[in-house]
Amino acid sequence: MSKHKILIVDNSAKMRKNIKGLLEIGGIHITEASDTDAGFTLALNEGFDLIITDNNIPEMDGLSFCRKLKINQSTRGIPVIMLGVSETDEEINRGFVSGAAAYISKENIKGSLHKTVSEVLHKSLFRRERLVMVVDDSAMVCKLVETGLTEAGFQVVTAENGKKALNLLKRYRPDLIISDIDMPEMNGFAFCEAIHKDPELATIPFIVMSANSTRSHMNRMLQRGAEAYIVKPFNTDQLVILVEKLLSDQFLLLLKEKERLDAERNIMLASITSLVAALEARDKYTRGHSDAVSDIVSGMAEIAGVGKEDIELIKIGTKLHDIGKIGVRDLILLKPSNLNPEEFEHIKRHPLIGATILRPIESLSSIIPIIKSHHERFDGKGYPHAIKGEEIHLWARMTAVADTYHALTSNRPYRPGMQKGKALEIIDDIKGTQLCPDCVELFLRWVSKQY
Numbered sequence: 001m002s003k004h005k006i007l008i009v010d011n012s013a014k015m016r017k018n019i020k021g022l023l024e025i026g027g028i029h030i031t032e033a034s035d036t037d038a039g040f041t042l043a044l045n046e047g048f049d050l051i052i053t054d055n056n057i058p059e060m061d062g063l064s065f066c067r068k069l070k071i072n073q074s075t076r077g078i079p080v081i082m083l084g085v086s087e088t089d090e091e092i093n094r095g096f097v098s099g100a101a102a103y104i105s106k107e108n109i110k111g112s113l114h115k116t117v118s119e120v121l122h123k124s125l126f127r128r129e130r131l132v133m134v135v136d137d138s139a140m141v142c143k144l145v146e147t148g149l150t151e152a153g154f155q156v157v158t159a160e161n162g163k164k165a166l167n168l169l170k171r172y173r174p175d176l177i178i179s180d181i182d183m184p185e186m187n188g189f190a191f192c193e194a195i196h197k198d199p200e201l202a203t204i205p206f207i208v209m210s211a212n213s214t215r216s217h218m219n220r221m222l223q224r225g226a227e228a229y230i231v232k233p234f235n236t237d238q239l240v241i242l243v244e245k246l247l248s249d250q251f252l253l254l255l256k257e258k259e260r261l262d263a264e265r266n267i268m269l270a271s272i273t274s275l276v277a278a279l280e281a282r283d284k285y286t287r288g289h290s291d292a293v294s295d296i297v298s299g300m301a302e303i304a305g306v307g308k309e310d311i312e313l314i315k316i317g318t319k320l321h322d323i324g325k326i327g328v329r330d331l332i333l334l335k336p337s338n339l340n341p342e343e344f345e346h347i348k349r350h351p352l353i354g355a356t357i358l359r360p361i362e363s364l365s366s367i368i369p370i371i372k373s374h375h376e377r378f379d380g381k382g383y384p385h386a387i388k389g390e391e392i393h394l395w396a397r398m399t400a401v402a403d404t405y406h407a408l409t410s411n412r413p414y415r416p417g418m419q420k421g422k423a424l425e426i427i428d429d430i431k432g433t434q435l436c437p438d439c440v441e442l443f444l445r446w447v448s449k450q451y
């Protein structure tokens with residue numbers, strides 16, 4: 001709750017201080033107003049996330065203030081918590097009728113304010129991030145539904161028929177669609193069908209609003225994929241509740257799908273870590289090499305401003321860059337002296353073996369270039385395909401720099417690890433021939449940040 005802006009409107013300085021004290025636990029930014037006129041001006045100009053007001057303020061009371069906020073286009077989306085003296089049904093009801101999102105009696109303020117504020121803000125944020133598309137040839141219906149939804153805090157976009165709505169869908173991706181049936185150019189049946197035929201749009205919940213209440217009409221729309229059918233004339237509050245319910249259900253579904261994918265990904269990462277550990281357990285000299293290369297390349301990617309998701313992929317890809325060595329014979333992999341040409345040909349197969357191992361994992365397809373091309377050289381004299389320059393995937397060129405540097409500075413059975421300065425000299429010497437010059441520059445920027 002730390003960044004939320006809350007306005008407290010109450011004529012009692014003591015009450016304002018009391019509310020402020022109760023909320024400051026959450027570190028919220030609070031503005032105060034001692035009357036509703038000042039409160040309204042602030043609400044118009046400062047974009048609050050929540051307003052807390054007393055229903056009993058002299059001159060303009062809190063209930064009229066709340067109604068005024070709900071009528072104005074710029075302020076109607078701000079949720080209001082109404083404070084009252086008692087817990088009578090009548091007083092609570094008056095608060096909700098004025099448009100308040102919650103009611104708290106001053107007697108219970110200590111125990112319930114913080115929780116209510118959290119809940120109202122959470123709900124309001126959820127609504128503010130949801131875009132609803134309203135499609136109806138009647139401008140009056142469009143306006144009515146738009147007003148009801150924006151008052152509840154939703155974002156709204158409108159269209160006067162199915163054809164115009166489909167055009168708008170090229171620019172907007174609504175979270176829910178509410179559509180009339182009888183419209184010129186493209187009616188609701190055809191529009192609903194078009195939405196559900198498009199795999200990109202088919203999952204958007206679709207509500208039909210129609211004056212036709214015959215069962216066959218409703219069934220026809222539901223069969224075409226509509227989630228709900230609401231008969232005109234309807235109460236917009238009813239519609240808002242339906243919209244919120246469908247959006248929450250949709251949100252929960254997406255959340256569950258995300259949790260499933262995250263769990264799948266974690267299992268995959270654990271398997272990969274075991275695979276790398278199994279590979280490195282064979283050879284004490286390369287133990288930790290994959291992790292070190294991964295740290296360097298992901299650090300370089302961060303400096304280059306690569307996005308979070310790509311950095312995650314780079315981390316996995318670089319950890320796995322030598323996974324194909326699982327297919328290299330121990331005699332060659334662990335040989336303490338230089339390799340003969342035949343042995344070298346054998347070890348040169350590891351990038352393609354690695355790519356073959358990972359190919360069945362679809363979610364890792366974008367990291368295969370790292371595995372396949374980390375031994376390609378910038379001048380085209382590398383392996384396995386002798387491609388050159390930018391034909392080599394950028395992530396593979398970055399990995400080649402880190403791989404070379406870490407190999408140079410690590411102990412090997414046939415030589416001790418080089419000093420950092422000497423290794424950097426060598427990296428500089430092979431810049432433009434073996435290694436990509438831009439990637440070397442990026443690597444040097446990473447080095448300068450390490451020491």
Ligand SMILES: [Fe+2]
Nearest residue numbers: 321322374375
């Ligand atoms: Fe390698």
